Amino acid sequence: MCGIVGAVGKAEVSPLLLEGLNRLAYRGYDSAGIATITQNGIDRRRAEGKLQNLVAKMANDPLPGTIGIGHTRWATHGGPTENNAHPHASDKVAVVHNGIIENYQELRDELSKHQVRFESETDTEVIVQLITHYINHGMTPIEASRKTLARLHGAFSLGIIFAGDENLICAARRGTPLAIGHGKDAMYIASDALALAPLTNQICYLSDGDFALLTAHKIEIYDDSGARVERPVRTSSLSADMIGKGEYRHFMLKEIHEQPEVLGDTINALMHPASGEVYLPEMTIDFAKINRLTITACGTAYYAGMVAKYWFEQIAKLPVELDIASEWRYRDVPVETSNAMLVISQSGETLDTLEALRLAKKNGYPSFAIINVPESTMAREADATVFTKAGPEIGVASTKAFTTQLATLAALTLHAAKLRGTITADNLRALTAHLREIPALMAEALRLEKEIKLIATDIHTARDVLYLGRGTMFPMAMEGALKLKEISYIHAEGYAAGEMKHGPIALIDEDVPVILLAPPDALLDKTLANMQEVAARGGKVLLISDSKGCTRGKRNAAWAIEMPACDPFIAPLLYALPIQLLAYHIAVLKGTDVDQPRNLAKAVTVE
Ligand code: G6P
Numbered sequence: 001m002c003g004i005v006g007a008v009g010k011a012e013v014s015p016l017l018l019e020g021l022n023r024l025a026y027r028g029y030d031s032a033g034i035a036t037i038t039q040n041g042i043d044r045r046r047a048e049g050k051l052q053n054l055v056a057k058m059a060n061d062p063l064p065g066t067i068g069i070g071h072t073r074w075a076t077h078g079g080p081t082e083n084n085a086h087p088h089a090s091d092k093v094a095v096v097h098n099g100i101i102e103n104y105q106e107l108r109d110e111l112s113k114h115q116v117r118f119e120s121e122t123d124t125e126v127i128v129q130l131i132t133h134y135i136n137h138g139m140t141p142i143e144a145s146r147k148t149l150a151r152l153h154g155a156f157s158l159g160i161i162f163a164g165d166e167n168l169i170c171a172a173r174r175g176t177p178l179a180i181g182h183g184k185d186a187m188y189i190a191s192d193a194l195a196l197a198p199l200t201n202q203i204c205y206l207s208d209g210d211f212a213l214l215t216a217h218k219i220e221i222y223d224d225s226g227a228r229v230e231r232p233v234r235t236s237s238l239s240a241d242m243i244g245k246g247e248y249r250h251f252m253l254k255e256i257h258e259q260p261e262v263l264g265d266t267i268n269a270l271m272h273p274a275s276g277e278v279y280l281p282e283m284t285i286d287f288a289k290i291n292r293l294t295i296t297a298c299g300t301a302y303y304a305g306m307v308a309k310y311w312f313e314q315i316a317k318l319p320v321e322l323d324i325a326s327e328w329r330y331r332d333v334p335v336e337t338s339n340a341m342l343v344i345s346q347s348g349e350t351l352d353t354l355e356a357l358r359l360a361k362k363n364g365y366p367s368f369a370i371i372n373v374p375e376s377t378m379a380r381e382a383d384a385t386v387f388t389k390a391g392p393e394i395g396v397a398s399t400k401a402f403t404t405q406l407a408t409l410a411a412l413t414l415h416a417a418k419l420r421g422t423i424t425a426d427n428l429r430a431l432t433a434h435l436r437e438i439p440a441l442m443a444e445a446l447r448l449e450k451e452i453k454l455i456a457t458d459i460h461t462a463r464d465v466l467y468l469g470r471g472t473m474f475p476m477a478m479e480g481a482l483k484l485k486e487i488s489y490i491h492a493e494g495y496a497a498g499e500m501k502h503g504p505i506a507l508i509d510e511d512v513p514v515i516l517l518a519p520p521d522a523l524l525d526k527t528l529a530n531m532q533e534v535a536a537r538g539g540k541v542l543l544i545s546d547s548k549g550c551t552r553g554k555r556n557a558a559w560a561i562e563m564p565a566c567d568p569f570i571a572p573l574l575y576a577l578p579i580q581l582l583a584y585h586i587a588v589l590k591g592t593d594v595d596q597p598r599n600l601a602k603a604v605t606v607e
Contacts, residue, residue, distance in 0.1 A: 002086070003027035004096040004178075005195050006069040006159040006169050009186025009216045014063045017070035020188075020195040021051055026394050026595075026602040027098075027191060028074025031085035034058070035094035036065025041163040042094050046085035050596070067166050069159040069189075071096040074601040077104070078121030088125045090132040092163050093141065097124040098191055099156030099176040100606050107151065127158065142213065145170045149211060155351060155605065157206075159189050169214040173206035176605045177349055177377060180204050180212065180219060182233055187214040193236050193375060194392055204231040205375055236375075250594045252395030252487070256580050257446060259400050263573070264439040265389035266404040270411040271436070278414045278432055284384040285366050287416035291338040293318055294365070296325040296356040298604065300398040300482065301344040301405060304370075306475035307572045308409035315423060315431070315569075316416035325352035326607065329359055341367040344409075346393060346401035347603035348376020355607075357382060370408050372401050386412070395595045396602045397486045399580045402479065403442075406573050410435055434567040438574070444564045445577045452578055455542060455559045456585035459513050465490055466504055467579075468497040469517035470527050472572045476517050480579035487587040487597050497530040508539040515582070517575050518545045518553065521568035528553045544578050 003024025007013040017034050032054040033046030045063050047053035051072060071086035077100075078084035087094040101107075104123035107130060112118075116129045127148060134144035141162040149158075155175025162168060171178060171189045181188035181196035181203055189212075190196050193203045206212060209224025210231070223229045248254035272279035293312060295305040302324055309320040323331065325343070329352060341360030345353045348371040357378055360367050369382035372390050379385045388404035414431055417423035423431075459465065465484055467477035478494030485492050495504050497516070508514070514534050518527040524545075531541050531553055540558035543550060546565040554560050561578050587594045 002074050002098040003072040003191045003195065004069065004098050004157065004159050004189065005071075005191070006096070006161070006171070006189040006214075007186060008067040008167060008169050008214055009183065010066055011186070012064065013066055013068040014058065016199060017068050018051070018055060018058070019198060020190055021070050021072045023195040023197070024072050024191055025051055026396055028072050028601045029596050030075045030080030031073045031082065032071065033085045033087050034063055034068055034070040035087035035089055035161065036063050036068035037161050037163060037166050038065045041091060042089050042161070044087055044089055044094060046082050046087075048080060048082045048085065065166075067161060067169065069094060069096045069161055069169065076100055076606055077123040084120045084122050086124060088120060088122060088128045090128050092135050093128055093131045094161050095124060095128050095131070096159045097127060097156055098605065100154045101126060101152050101156060102154035103152070127152065131160065141165065141168070142170065146211065157191065167215045171206065171212040171214060173210050174208060175351070178206045179375070180206065180214070180231075182219070185216055187216060187219055189214065197236070201236045202233050203236040203375075204233045207231065250395065250584070252397055252399060252584055252594050255393055255395050255400045256577065256584065258391070259403055259577065260439040260443040260446070262390045262400050262404055263407055263442060266407050267411070267435055267438060269389055270386075270408065271432070276432065276436075278411045278418070280386065280412070280415050282384055282386070283368065283415065285340050285368055287316065287318065287419040289338070290340045291319070292321060292336060293340055293342055294321045294323070294328070294360065295342045295344065296323050296328045296353060297344040298325050298350050298353055300402045300479060301346060301353070303475045303479040303482070304402055304405040304409060305342070305344050306478070307406060307472045308413065310472045311410060311413040311569075312416060315413050316420050317422040318416055318420065325350070325356040329356050335363045337364070339365050341365040342370070343367070343378060343382065344370045344405055345376075345378055346372045346390070346398055346405075348373045348378040349603045349605050351605045351607055354378055354381070370405055372404065393602075396597055396600050397483055397583070399576075403573050403576050406576070407435065407438065410570065410573070431567075431569050434570050437566070438570055441564050441566055441570075441574050442577060445574055448561055448563070448578065449581055452561060452581045453585045455561070456582055456589055458559065459542070459582070460488070460586040460589040462490060462511065462513050464507060464512050465492040465515065466507065466512060467492060467494040467515045467517070468500055468527075468530060469494075470497045470523040471521060473517040473519065473575065476572050476575055476579065477515070479576070480515060480517070480583070483579055483583035484586065486600060487583055487594050488590050488592055489598070490586065497527050500530055501533065505533065505537070508534055508537045510538045510540055512539065514539050514541045515579070516541050516543050516557075517579070518543060518549050519563070519566070519568055519571040519575060520546060520549045521571065524549055524552075528556075531556050544575060
């Protein structure tokens with residue numbers, strides 16, 4: 001949820017840490033800070049708000065040192081003030097922390113009895129004070145850190161440095177990710193290998209429970225039993241330029257425009273190179289043997305799962321139980337022996353989804369995951385993983401990760417349908433061919449951007465927006481509303497079009513635009529009838545359909561976007577683009593921070 005970075009070497013570390021933090025800003029941007037060690041002890045600079053504030057501060061007041069740690073924060077305990085910004089420090093130790101210390105209040109009370117004074121409202125500061133307390137009682141920094149770690153409850157990762165030692169970073173991982181970079185005359189830590197891309201491509205990942213000691217030339221890793229272990233060092237394929245915005249004003253816009261390409265990559269990876277058929281050699285779940293599939297995820301990934309429920313049930317005749325991960329975990333669902341668990345996550349780190357996966361495994365469900373970040377925790381823990389090929393997604397609002405999830409789910413559905421004998425060979429061939437049409441159709445749909453931008457000028461002043469759709473367009477309506485809320489802060493709701501008359505219709509007037517997602521499918525007539533109901537009450541509709549649908553519905557619509565014609569099976573993938581572009585252009589007109597919307601973070605590793 002927060003991003004941590006650290007470096008120990010021979011060069012000045014401040015610029016490296018700032019660059020690393022810049023790459024981690026998607027994990028939180030409430031405040032940022034850096035601490036280094038010099039002969040004079042611990043020194044630090046911290047600033048409230050975006051990283052630029054810290055950069056400006058350090059331009060006037062540089063921070064020397066060849067060892068340091070940095071942090072970008074998404075506030076949990078304590079408001080987003082400079083005082084609560086990391087690194088937290090005493091005169092002996094400085095700490096950066098990602099995650100939550102669940103028993104911090106208990107530890108804080110205990111330390112308060114020893115006259116320890118706290119400077120912040122954070123849970124992190126108990127780590128600083130506890131280590132300091134143990135050092136004051138004669139322990140070495142490493143002993144004090146180990147002893148402190150043993151007392152902490154929760155899911156977290158840590159970077160720790162000590163006054164008087166310019167060649168030691170202690171790092172620990174319990175529940176949230178931590179990558180270690182092996183450089184030339186330097187060692188690094190980071191919440192995400194992406195932060196280290198300009199520094200090194202030699203990366204290893206700490207396993208859960210690991211404690212590591214890093215010096216400029218060496219790393220020692222100990223597992224949770226205290227045994228010395230080796231973690232494999234791999235060459236990361238993340239390159240430094242993957243992070244640039246290129247010709248685009250925002251990462252989100254760049255990522256929207258990357259979709260034809262990354263969808264091509266994702267789909268190609270799911271097809272047999274010779275036969276062109278769906279091909280999932282790594283899939284260990286036998287779809288013919290399961291009676292039900294449970295799908296859990298959070299946010300946009302959940303809506304991808306919701307689209308997939310329609311597909312799995314209609315095409316593979318496989319009943320799907322779908323739930324938000326934070327609900328499913330605590331719902332005490334009866335365990336069925338012939339069930340399997342599918343989790344969907346861009347980051348592979350979202351805590352609720354990860355815990356749902358762990359619970360499913362505990363219940364004996366075979367599990368598989370659709371993940372975008374290859375080295376993530378879920379990818380390691382699921383029985384099988386299918387990777388989307390979206391590449392790094394930096395914009396907090398998910399776009400290309402969502403559509404690559406949909407493509408993967410569509411391919412999985414066809415795979416399951418084949419194994420379950422619920423699809424004819426002709427139909428399988430036809431649907432596979434439609435899936436392959438996606439990149440070209442997306443490229444065509446992106447040409448509608450100018451028109452969508454114009455429509456955005458009419459809609460951006462609205463206070464509320466309603467999105468409607470039927471079938472797979474219902475989850476797409478929810479996703480459309482989520483995109484708009486996230487980045488433009490306009491209140492929006494996604495509804496099943498047929499359900500509108502049971503409540504939302506009361507909201508309809510000329511000030512509440514209605515976005516109707518209506519690709520010509522078996523339900524088009526019914527959806528267009530819902531549009532008439534809106535128009536009859538003075539509501540203004542933006543109709544998104546193809547030429548056939550637009551011809552039939554245009555006269556009742558205030559605006560229309562004429563999409564390329566496509567088979568209804570792949571319509572969710574294609575119709576994602578106008579809703580993304582609409583949200584984007586509305587947000588730009590409103591002047592919001594599109595890539596880093598307020599209060600949100602990209603990877604949510606807290607409950
Ligand atoms: C956050 C992000 C969303 C994302 C959700 C799930 O809320 O802002 O964009 O959909 O987490 O993230 P995941 O990495 O599990 O897909």
